[in-house]
Amino acid sequence: MKKFIALLDLFAVGFLLSILSSLAHADIAPQCNYAIPGPGTVNFDSDVPVGSLLWATNYTVAVVNSGQCGLSLLRVFTFEFTLPSLGGKLHDTGIPGVGIRMTFTGGADWTHLPCNPGEWWPTSCSHVMPEGMPTAHGIRIELIKTGEIGTGGTLQGMFARYSAFGVMGGRILATYNWSAPIIIKPSKPTCTVINPTVSVFLGRTPRNEFNGVGTFSMSKPFSIDLRCSEGDAESTFSVYTTLTDQTDSGNLTNALTLTNDSTASGVKIQVLNGSTVLGYGPDSKVIGNPNQWSAGTTGNGVFIIPLSARYIQTDESIISGSANGRATFTMSYQ
Numbered sequence: 001m002k003k004f005i006a007l008l009d010l011f012a013v014g015f016l017l018s019i020l021s022s023l024a025h026a027d028i029a030p031q032c033n034y035a036i037p038g039p040g041t042v043n044f045d046s047d048v049p050v051g052s053l054l055w056a057t058n059y060t061v062a063v064v065n066s067g068q069c070g071l072s073l074l075r076v077f078t079f080e081f082t083l084p085s086l087g088g089k090l091h092d093t094g095i096p097g098v099g100i101r102m103t104f105t106g107g108a109d110w111t112h113l114p115c116n117p118g119e120w121w122p123t124s125c126s127h128v129m130p131e132g133m134p135t136a137h138g139i140r141i142e143l144i145k146t147g148e149i150g151t152g153g154t155l156q157g158m159f160a161r162y163s164a165f166g167v168m169g170g171r172i173l174a175t176y177n178w179s180a181p182i183i184i185k186p187s188k189p190t191c192t193v194i195n196p197t198v199s200v201f202l203g204r205t206p207r208n209e210f211n212g213v214g215t216f217s218m219s220k221p222f223s224i225d226l227r228c229s230e231g232d233a234e235s236t237f238s239v240y241t242t243l244t245d246q247t248d249s250g251n252l253t254n255a256l257t258l259t260n261d262s263t264a265s266g267v268k269i270q271v272l273n274g275s276t277v278l279g280y281g282p283d284s285k286v287i288g289n290p291n292q293w294s295a296g297t298t299g300n301g302v303f304i305i306p307l308s309a310r311y312i313q314t315d316e317s318i319i320s321g322s323a324n325g326r327a328t329f330t331m332s333y334q
Contacts, residue, residue, distance in 0.1 A: 032174035034061045036141065038155065038182035046149055046186045047287075047333060054098065054143040054184075058105060060136050061176070077115055077173075079104075079162040080122040086146060089120035093159075095184050097149035102160060102176075105138035121160065139176075143184075151230045152184040188237040188333055189228035189300050198222055200309045202269075207320060210267070210313040219272060219310040224295075224329060226303040236299040240332040242292045243271060244283040247326060252290055254279040255312060256325040263321030267311045271327070274306075285332035292332065 042055040083091040083100065090099035104117040115125040160176040205217045226239070245251035247259050254277045255268035271278045279291030295305045311323060 034174060034176045035179035036176055037179045041183045041185060043185060043187035048145060050145055050147060052145045054145055056142040058140050060138055062136050075164040076124060076126045077162055077164055078124040079115055081160045082158055090144060093155055095153035097145060097147040098184055099144045099146040102139055102141045105140050151190050152186060155182040186230055188235055190230045191226040191228040194225040194227050202309060202311060205311055207318050210318060213313050215313050217311040219308040221308045223307060224305040228298055228303055229300050236297050238297050238334045239295040240292050240334055241295045242281045242289050242330045243278055244328045245280045246328060251280045255314060256327055259324045259326055262324050264319055264323035266313060266315035266318035267323055268314050269325040270310055270312050272308045283328060283330050285330050287334060
């Protein structure tokens with residue numbers, strides 16, 4: 001009789017282990033890996049405002065690996081990015097100035113998902129999911145400008161996932177991955193200034209070289225040199241420039257104010273592009289900025305902006321001494 005009880009207890013324990021083993025096996029269903037194709041290259045206009053849409057796709061996602069990766073247990077599903085959050089449902093792609101967001105759009109063949117279609121991730125919901133994940137569901141992905149982008153970069157690898165949490169704990173059910181690298185690059189070349197600090201020596205100018213208000217000295221040449229790259233091979237763009245008076249930032253005239261350490265008076269400085277005397281304006285690259293002027297058109301390569309500077313008499317009397325000016329230049333590529 002005791003031997004029979006022992007066998008009965010052993011059978012009960014074995015039956016319980018069998019149930020737990022079955023549940024554990026169900027909870028480690030295969031993970032789905034979703035491959036999302038991109039356009040290969042996304043060309044962006046670096047001058048578009050922050051918040052602008054750079055690229056978007058509505059895509060029906062298909063499973064890459066075979067096998068079921070869903071369970072029939074009551075669960076909470078969480079859909080999230082594996083990228084750092086930028087706030088406001090935007091996430092960091094790793095490319096400065098480029099954010100990403102994603103949502104379900106519908107078209108799935110299971111009962112309760114997509115979870116909160118139209119809501120940008122992260123999001124979550126609860127339901128009983130049928131056995132096995134469906135092979136397709138709709139998503140929308142958008143790339144958004146979040147700041148200065150510069151030369152761009154590459155998107156690749158995993159960027160999002162969803163996980164399930166239930167009676168046996170939690171696990172990742174699926175990942176979203178770029179099927180191939182996506183190159184993010186400006187449609188127009190990105191330019192850097194070869195000579196960011198330009199010194200122009202106007203030399204010693206005798207007082208008798210001036211003959212009254214509005215007369216000027218001999219001009220001295222100089223240039224602003226740009227190196228432009230990363231744009232489409234055939235693309236060109238217009239370079240616009242604004243000079244800003246660093247001694248008087250509100251100066252909108254065509255005469256640069258002398259610095260406070262200058263000892264001369266009665267003269268100011270003019271900068272010319274060819275025969276055109278340039279004015280001064282706010283430090284801004286906004287299209288139509290006051291006294292913004294066209295420096296020409298360029299593509300990839302070195303672009304040289306030839307300029308010259310001279311003194312102009314602004315008062316009836318001139319006091320000799322040092323006459324220095326300081327201005328900055330701001331480029332706008334249009």
